[in-house]
Amino acid sequence: MVFLGVIFGLNHEEIMIKIAFTEEDIKALNYERYHHPHTRVQRKMEALWFKSQGEPYNKIAQLTGISINVVTQYIKEYQDGGIEKLKEINFYRPESKLSEHKQTIENYFREHPPVTMKEAIGVIEKLTGLKRSEKQVAKFLKKIGLHRRKVGTIPSKVNVDEQEAFKKNVRTLSQRSRRREKNRILY
Secondary structure (H helix, E strand, O other), rough: HHHHHHHHHHOOHHHOOOOOOOOHHHHHHHHHHHHHOOOOHHHHHHHHHHHHHOOOOOHHHHHOOOHHHHHHHHHHHHHHHHHHHHHHOOOOOOOOOHHHHOOOOHHHHOHHHHHHHHHHHHHHHHHHHOEEEEHHHHHHHOOOOOOOOOOOOOOOOOOHHHHHHHHHHHHHOOOOOOHHHOOOOOO
């Protein structure tokens, strides 16, 4: 649009979108720019509030720390749906294809918990046909409430006589070290 303005001798201010704000909208914009819980919505409200005060696009962009294109986008959102449209928060959040199979995977793992992550990867591939890395599977399992458990080895047969001999040996070593401490001269 700026390019067309240059051809026809128009400056950027003449190309601006013209909107009329009602008194209620101006009050709502002024209130929401400070009191809305989400900072991005506050910024949208502030940009529109500056527009309602007659500020030019480049000044609004400078004061709010956003680009002129974003100011234009906010104004178009306001034109399309008013203040309620500005309150919408639409972040791009990609969803994993595993989410479609969440219930199946969760039910299976609740009945048959995997011993290793590689086993979990294999079972998920078998159930869904989707091959995922170890990190992706670990993140997905954590998201659905299944956590890794750290396990240790259980000692096999215990020899009680060896344990007693070890304990006696440790005691005698600790007694010797105490005697050495007593005989040590400190300066």
